[in-house]
Amino acid sequence: MKLLIFDRVRLRLSLNYLAVISLMLLVFAVGVRILFDRILHQKIIDRLSVVAENAIDNVELDEDRLMFDRELTDRHRMNLSIPVLSPEDNLELFDFKGNQLSKLGKLDADLPLSFQNFQQVRSGDPRFQYVTLPLVENKTNRTVGYLRASHSLAAIDASLHKLDLGLIGGIGLTLLFSSGGAIWLTTQAMKPAEDSFQQLQQFTADASHELRSPLMAIVSNTRVALKYPAGIRAGDIDKFQSIESAAMQMRRLTEDLLWLARNNGNADRSPTEIVDLGKILADAIDSHQAIADLKQIKIKCNVVENLLVLGDELQLQRVLTNLIENAIFYNRIGGSIEIEIQRSRRSILVRIEDTGIGIATEHLPKIFDRFWRADTSRIQWEGGSGLGLAIVKDIITRHHGRIEVTSHKNLGSCFTIQLPISDLNNV
Template identity: 50%
Template sequence: MFAKIRRRLLLSYLIVLSLILGGFAIAVRIVFTYSLYKQQTQKLAALAQFAAANVEFENGRIKIDNYLRQNKLLTNHQGLHWFDTQGNLIVKKGSDTFDLSIPLTEGEQVNTIDKNRIQSVTLPIIRKNSKQTIGYVRASQSLEEFDETLKKLDLGLCGGIFVALIISSVGGVWLTRQAMQPIEKSFARLKQFTADASHELRSPLMAIKSNAGVALKYPAGMRETDAEKFQAISSATNQMTRLTEDLLFLARHDHVPSHSRETVNLSAILENLVQLYQPQAIAKQIHLKSHLMEKLYLLGDTNQITRLFTNIIQNAIYYTPSEGTVEIIASRSAADILVNIQDTGVGIATKDLENIFERFWRADKSRSHNSGGSGLGLAIAQAIAQKHGGLITVTSQLEIGSIFTVHLPAIPLNQC
């Protein structure tokens, strides 16, 4: 039980940490991308301004001085293009990878050419004297290095998150154990108290039951009303005895020694239980049927396995109305034994299914009747199944019925 809680705590912790780290990584990437892109845009704008400022206009034509080295532009994966006012190319320098068909648009833009992203900044060339626009200059640069830098950043962030989660999972295991220790100790003390109290209650309950039984056996001189009171005392004592026995079992079921297990013939147990409860079913006008596969063997405690199915069958008969049906179907797969106990009873609401194996729990409608039971029958059945490496599942619909499925590990056929 606590192992499951520890796993849920650890999973919740890792999910929250993943969301925090993921949000942090996204924020870092956005800020870094914006800063890097803005920095590159500013560099291109500065290059375009420099190229525009050093243009001369002679005889109605733009003259480009050879002040920018071709190899420097190539090294930086940059290119410069000068255009006249009609958008016709005059001179180009730098990389030849930039397609000249890019529309001449003043300002900053990004275009994709042959799967390569190209960033460009276009500025007007203004004549100093007349302030007249005499052409345009476009500075371009490949975003390949920019994208590669972002890929490295993504790889680093993802790798950092992965490593952080691994380290955190190791630390989380230790933290959850530390956090659960006080709870486990308190639960252990509570179980011990329950076991001790249940054990100590046995003797006084037995004394009350014995004296009430003697009084009822020799009613001479006893008034009729007194006999009714003693009968009520005896009935209440029986109910309290069953409750203490159930509590004692639940408090101690984790400590059943493994060497007490033996080969259990489940087919024989189920057949005996069907015969045992057939008179009760007939008295209530319920059809109790069974379809049992032969040679269903498992390792376990015969008394506990018998108690497991007794609780479920009693439960099915009690909550099935007259003319209803209770059917027991037992089969096996390669490694498991499957036993379905299905009834046409009052059923259980879907929202209540996850609670039916809780101790003392009763549904508002289908379990609200005063059955005289302790409310621990299904909890005990589930505890026994889990102790034997199995599990009980249930499906149900209101006013239609329920199907309890018991999964238990089977002994291989060649070992039976």
């Protein structure tokens, strides 16, 4: 027997596990990326600083005008290698106002000189890294100009691109293996819980089943005794009636527990019968008319038959019976119930609205919990166990439907169920 609830928990655990792994991998990848970028950049900056410092000796100041010395310009003009400069480098000379005076190097790396940032980066393709050194005249100690060395970052960008691809590929592969691992791990972790849950369910089912016969024996014997009251002392009749009603209540409880233990979360079978929900509803109303009359409750209904859904007739009867019972038991004397069934494009809607005690807003999220009953309900009806709506919700979920409730304390409640339509409705 496969349990839906465990499948959901397994899926949620696996997804959480994958989310944590993804987050860790992302942080790791971003960290590696930033670190590599910084290291490679720093290497270029260090090298450009050395280039600029070495080139300072080749700068001359002639009548307030800065220029590269002859040796450097000659070598450059004759296309000879300059010891301080690689083909990826540029060397520029600026006056103290930031006007470019001369440039050595073939790369197109123009960028206005910045007096604030001596380690500029120019974006674009390729990017460029610049390192600027101020040229200070020894005698007067004044800045007479600037020497700027630059280098294309194309090689670094290519390396970083490869690193990005490697990281993305690595993360993708790791996540693929991790998903397999996550499914295996969560299955292993859930197995003991799943086993003990199934044992508990089996125990509940067995216990409820075993309790059925003795309870039926109590009920039938009490009924026989009550049928011939002559043999009972007059004061004991009440006691026999209480025994019968308590035994009936327990019987109902064991039936509900048995149903929940056998069906709850069981994903094996989906309902496949085609049933007429309108007819089930009409029958359920008929069979409750007498109890409603006892409480002088008026049932106004607008029920049409031949509204087909894919479902299990007994289970749907149980749903409608419980909702109608609730609308009667938790109603006031002389109140009313409005029941309607209608077909929308994709579903069939059943609405059961009463003028009863209502449910406080803070209690609404709890009403589908097992054994939950509002304190006020015990005064209205002692026979309930609080399992009815839990069973209703379970059945509706198994039918791929939805149940909604709106309620106002002391004014009334409205339960709406929505079940997917069967294709035969369109025939």
